[in-house]
Amino acid sequence: MGVAGNRRIGLGGASLESHVLGLRVRRATPACGQHRASRRKSVTVPASPSDSGTSQRPAVTKRARAAIVIAAVLVAGVFGASALAAVPGPQSDAAGGPTASATVATASPSLTLTLASTSALTSGSEPAAAPATVRRPAAAVAGSSATEATALTLLATLPVKGKAPKTGYNRTGDFGTAWLDVDRNGCDTRNDILARDLTAIVRAGRCKVLRGTLAEPYTGRTVAFVRGNTTSSLVQIDHLVPLANAWQTGAQQLTQAQRVSLANDPLNLLAADGRANAQKSDGDAATWLPAVKAFRCTYVARQISVKVTYRLWVAPAEQDAMARVLSSCPEQRGMASALAPGAGAGAPGSGPAPAPAPAAPAPA
Template sequence: MGLRRSRAILAGVAAAVLLAGCGPVDAGGLGDGGGVADGGSGGNDGGSAGVSPLDNPKGTEPGLGAITSSKDRADAVTLIEKVTTKGRGPKTGYDRDEFGYAWADTAEGVPFARNGCDTRNDLLARDGKDLKYRSGSNCVLVSMTLDDPYTGKVIDWSKSDASEVQIDHVMPLSYDWQMGASRWSKAKRVQIANDPLNLIPVDGSANSSKGDSGPATWLPPSKRIRCSYAVRFAQVALKYELPVTAADKEAMLTQCR
């Protein structure tokens, strides 16, 4: 069943139980704030829900499943080894607007684009469960349940506390800018900002702690998911032909060895 058809069915059920006139979902955080946290210590070792990134090369399947088998971890290392490296460039000229209006439905060449729903709601619908939509809408979510891959928590989310779930740019936009996106066309920057391969709904506080850090200075609190996170970071880098720093690449490899 397609994503839009699923929304339409759920919206019809939701209309019978939700009050009319609910406001739209807040845009929430973008994962490119200023804080940096060291993800290398402690952390929740809980399970994870979702599809392994090795089985989800387009990012259209839900979540970020753990990579656990020896074979899959070897395949992960092989993938990460393909990523090139260079030093991180200056942040001069970076602005979120250089990557287009947040959550625009107009990006070209990425899944879910131009389907009538903004990118944020597309991603919430991809990864959430027990979806409830605003009355009369098959796009705007007002509540859902999220199995957060970064922390292992189950989050009962509602629009009244929208920032509790934020959409993480796995490869942060500021990082992209410093690694070469400053020389891209605007259309390509809009693409990476709205590509589901680079986007995961997660716990808001974990996302805020990440800022624009690479894997050498921030990793998800849940150790179980760190190899998967490294693979997804590598998948984005390879798709958009972006390098990472040598320290970030080594950190990525370490998570999967």
Template sequence: MRTIPFSSPAPGRDPAPRRDAAVGRWLVAVPLHLTLAMGLLAGCASSTASTAPGTDPGPVPGTVTTVSAAPSSSATSGGTPSSTASRTPGSVTTVAPAPSSAPEPSELPVRAVSPPSSAFLALEDLPVAAAGTMSDYDRDALFGGWIDADGDCEDTRNEVLARDLTGVTSADGCRVDTGTLADPYTGATIEFVRGVATSHEVQVDHVVSLGNAWVTGARRLSPADRVALANDPLNLLAVDGPANGSKSDQDASGWLPPNRAFACEMVAVQIAVKSRYSLWVTAPEKTAMAEVLSGCPDQQLPGGIPFGDIPGGTGAGLSPAEVPQAPAPEPALAPADVHYANCTAAREAGAAPLLRGEPGYRAALDRDGDGVACE
């Protein structure tokens, strides 16, 4: 068997050349490392060169600078004091951020707040209660028809037509025959012509419908006061017939005019009528009215609305002071010991609905506990 000897220097050969080769490779690598180190030093020198000698650039606003403890001698090599020797060793320097450009609270503009309008204040004064029943409602029997309040041969309907239409003509001075209506409910222009087939195109609406008035307190009014309410010019408007039909007996929570620009004025009239005749509003009705008035904070409460003149007619028109005003209703007083066995008895006596605190009210009759019994 042939034996292969362990590799070793051949006899008589010097291993130095191998070491010399390794050393040579190391020497070649040294300049490369030195070159990189010198480059890093040059970069540091360039970054500090922008700072003027002997000055401290100071901390960046909004940062916290910590100065490490240093020997008591602050001199650098060469005996020249360092520019950072003014900071106390071990101290923390906090630099406040740059001042904001936002105005101080005292510099902010103050927006003037207008006081509540008379319409909104009157709404707040109206009592809130649930609506009564319409099971006993009979419009003609309870409120009557049109009357001639000033004896000038024009009934209330024709007085309102003469007031609200323009270009009115009348053959006899007692009835409006033709005219032009700028309808407040729809914004449309309607040419009115009296006749069986055309008169219904323009109707006179009770802004607070008589049905709504009945279920919100009108049942407590005297018959004369109910007739006054039905003929009060404050509560009457000449309007588009179909729009009036869609409104029917609904309050503001159920119906507002298609012409939303008139909603504020309509709601203000309803509030004025309910205030004049001591009627109440339901909670949904009050909410709807308040929402409408929020869009017109300056809406005022209307006063008496005078009738207009009819060209060639006998009516001279009425000033606001001369408009027939319904007398302020007097609250119906019942004996202190009044007692109704049930709501049927209260309705038969014409006292329903019964409000909490009034004679005849009992919690047993107020099934839903809302303060209104036998509604």
């Protein structure tokens, strides 16, 4: 047992000694160990054809995808730059220059029309009205020669019958909005009439009447007109033949354009005292006449001229009242509409045309 034990110890000691020596050798020669490790790492095992194909396919796919993405970005950049170059910037749009208009015209014709209108407004000139959107009312129904007679003679030509029902009457729908520019002079009808009937006028710009003095024809008073929210209504524009009365005496048979002409015809319009105009309302000569009797002949003559021009009729009581007024001025003549075919460009006066001046005597 002792010998056997010594042998195990000896063997164990030899083995231990050998192990220790081996460790010392490895510690003393690290380069050799590292050389062997690097040799082991550098050794590559050739892959089979199938294995190499499998390992390379994913790399090729990723590169192809990357190339496609890069190409798409480049193409989008080129087209985006072209689109931005075709759109004018704020400065070119405001200027409305030929280059900006030409560029936009290639991309969008409708946008070119918008820029052209903007250019005209910024340059201070008025753009031309589009034929499809702006309609000038038709001229009055009858020609200017229809009223070349005395008011009594014209009254005898008007049909006499009762008023039609007022059913369906709509001021804006039947006669257009107030106020339009029917004579295309750039100013609306209200300002045209104020400029015609007032004196000592002060304007803002070319059209808008700010102040003036009215020798009021219905009351005989002098009215100071001042434009404003609380003062403009002191002077109103009266329709001598009220539109509701016109509707009931034949205007229903007129075209829309002819009714718009009637509502804006200077022959049928007069600057008047606001309270007097409100009292008159839509009354005819049988229910309302101006307080100033000296103006009644002119007032009735203009009503008759309007009815002749637009081929309206008179009610029996209306005809009688007109005849009574004109009996005191049988020579009162009718007046032509400025919108009637063959009429002159100026607005009609409030009375008969003045007699021509006598010819100067021939020199001796």
